Every structure is written in structure tokens, then in C-alpha cells.
Amino acid sequence: MFWKFDANRPVYLQIKEQFRSAVLSGQYPPGSRIPSVRELAISAKVNPNTMQRAMAELEQEGLLVSGGTLGKFVTEEQSIIEAIRQKAVTDAIKSAAARFRELGLGMEEAAALLVQQEEV
Amino acid sequence: MFWKFDANRPVYLQIKEQFRSAVLSGQYPPGSRIPSVRELAISAKVNPNTMQRAMAELEQEGLLVSGGTLGKFVTEEQSIIEAIRQKAVTDAIKSAAARFRELGLGMEEAAALLVQQEEV
Amino acid sequence: MFWKFDANRPVYLQIKEQFRSAVLSGQYPPGSRIPSVRELAISAKVNPNTMQRAMAELEQEGLLVSGGTLGKFVTEEQSIIEAIRQKAVTDAIKSAAARFRELGLGMEEAAALLVQQEEV
Amino acid sequence: MFWKFDANRPVYLQIKEQFRSAVLSGQYPPGSRIPSVRELAISAKVNPNTMQRAMAELEQEGLLVSGGTLGKFVTEEQSIIEAIRQKAVTDAIKSAAARFRELGLGMEEAAALLVQQEEV
DNA sequence: GTGGTCTAGACCACT
């Protein structure tokens, strides 16, 4: 798990986003145990409380379930995961579209730049 | 000029982004006078100090030039504007691409969703 | 605002309960500004962070709305307040009933003891 | 014996309450042998240490007496049982009354809701 | 001064 933070947004929100993405992209399969809060905090070079807050919110969101002293686990309910994925993708697209529109960039143009960027 | 702020990022940064976009998209042509900080602050429902800070940074960036007691003006130097546009577009694309990649979304897929979104 | 905490349950949860009750019982009318988090923390002899957490959750619940740097306010939406009151009362009744049942106490019996207790 | 735990309070305290209630409501008559700590722990899906701690405290309270290698038994002294019952009922009533009062709920009103709840 | 975030470090219960 590699972390990258932008200084201008709350770290715990960025942790939520990135960890959610990690789960959605299959890095932590449904039902699997995730690393302990303390380990994750170390890997992200962040205070355990900050990591704890992020994971607690992902738990409240339904993506994670707490196994008490056994650690935290990715939910086994595929429907929840799928719903979260849908929302994440839609949000990302909407937010990018809004930014492009703000810049006066047409969607086809933006789409072309995106594809082209990948080829680099 | 319509403003939309996200609670989780410094307002003055969002003002910079949005005002810069307004200039780049031609809403304020090169050489034109922009509204006073006071007026902009009211339209954005923001403290004048906050607006002042944002405009000062856009001035330092070269996009705006101060006309002393006459107010602030958009720079007339096309090269500066063009450079800023390039950077803004590139940043927006890169940032969107990074987010999509994080979500395990292919660029072609994302591009398709973007175009499709416009049709809605 | 007077606070009373039970050592065996998280303080922030008890703060939520008690403050919610204070609002529901009209101590803080709809739309009114509540004391600052720092003041409340002092009055409850609790760390500001703990109070902050409790108020943030009441905000998420919809009972409070944040006025940014102006402080926090009780929501003006009567419907939300009413819904929260309903839930609070129902929960309290259910929880008491469960406890009484556990003790083999009939509801009529318990009801009598409750009324009698008030007369003391 | 059916167990139900609230995540926000120490499990051993909840075991004490529920087992005490089970005895008071006659599920384990005076002088009868209770299941082994190991069995109880399994039925409650709880660590034996946790169950052990709860039973030890009930023993110290006088409700249970240890029969050495024969297991634990409910005390045969009716006076003790009666005293514990009194305290348990009084505590439950007081605690419910306090909660209702906090919510601005009159005792007659609460009593009515309690009785009504039973009919459902 | 206000809300909000973050760090550092401690303590508790135990799924």
C-alpha cells in the first residue's frame, strides 16, 4: 500500500479515498483481513488516531467490518462493494467533468487528452 | 461569476482556481478590468480578506496586474495567459488520470464515461 | 447544561445522548446558536476533542448545523427534530422494556413503580 | 440462556447483569448448579477469561457460591437473593426514570408507552 | 475566537 497526500486536504479523507480505491481495485479481497490500524498508520507515516478515524468511517460506510480484537475485515457483501464502486466512479467522473467544464475544455477534447496521456 | 466551494479545502485556493478558470475561459478578456475585491467578496459570500489573498496570489502569478487605484486588470500578455492555461489543463488532466488509475479505471473507459456524461 | 457520566460507556456517546436530550427538551431552540465546543468541553470537564467528536456526530445526524466560524446551530428543520425525538423516545422505551423483561418484571408492574417513583 | 451484547459497554459487565437477571427470574433456582464457565463462555461466544471474570464477581457479590471441583451453585440464602433482586429492580427503575426525565418525558406518559409496547 | 485537523502518548477491554 503506497500513500500520497495533498497538503491542502484533510489527511483522513485522503486515506479514506485511497484505501477505498485499494479495496475496490481488488488489493484487499472481500472477507479478507486488512493490516492493523497501527501497521497502516506506520506505512502511511501518519498518527494511529488519524488512521483509526479513516478506517472507522469506512466501517460506518459498510466497506469494512470490525472483527473486534481480531482486526478489521473487508465486507463480504458484494452488493455493498459494488454500490460503493459505482458511487466512487460516478463521483470521480462528475468531479473531473466539472473541472474540465470550468476550464472551458470540451469533454471530447478532455477524453482525447486522457487517452493520449496514457500512451506517454 | 458563480462560485461553488468544497468545505474540505481552503477557500482562498478554490477562489484562485475558479477565478483563474473564469479568465482562461474568456469571461474576463486580456486587459479588462475585474470587479473590486469588495464586490467579488460579496458575490462569493466570502470575507474580503479571503478574496484579497486569492487575488494577490493571482497577481503574483502574473495573471492579474494591479492598476493602482483603478483596480486590477487581466494581464495583456498572451504568452503568460497561454502558459497558465497549459499548466491548468495539464494539471487537471493529470489529476483526473491519477484518480481514475487509482480506481482501476482504464483511460478509454473513463473517456467514454466523460463523453457520455455530457450527453445527459 | 449539567453533565453526568457513567464510567463504563464512552463519554462521547453519553455527551451525544445528553446534548440531544437537551435540544429535544427545548433547552436550545431550533435555529439557536449553541455554546462553542471549547465552552461545552469546559462545562463537561472533558477534552475539547471529545466534545468535538460528539458534536460532529450530532451534526452528521442532522440535529446540528455548522455555521463555520460562527459556531454551531440547532437545525431549523422541525421535521428532523421531530424524527429524532421519536427515535429517542422509542429507543428509551424499548431499552427500558428489555431490561424489565430481563428481570422478569411485568410492564404494568414496572409502570406502577415508575409513577410511584415520581411521587417520592 | 440467550445473550445479547451492546458493543459499547464492557462485556463482562453485561454478562453479570444478564446472568444475574437469569437467576432472579428463576432460570437457575437457589441451590442449583450452573453450567461450567467453559460451557457458558461457548454459549455466549465469549472468551473464557471474560466469563470467568463475570462469574467471579457474581460470586463475590454473594449470588453464586463455589462448590470447588463440583462447579458453581446459586446461593441458597433467600435473603441474599431477595436483596439483590430489590437492588436490581430499583436500579433499573431509577435508571429508566432518569433517562425519561432527561428526554422531558413524564412518568405517566412513559408508563403508558411501556404498557402499550407490551401489547404490540 | 471558532471549528476542524493532526500528533503524541496513554489506558482499557478482549467478538
Next chain:
DNA sequence: GTGGTCTAGACCACG
């Protein structure tokens, strides 16, 4: 060892 809570104290953005 793990999740969870709490304290103490600091910093930031905003007004």
C-alpha cells in the same frame, strides 16, 4: 496484540 477511547497540546483557515 488489536480496536477503541481519551487527554493534552498544537496548528490552520476564517472572520
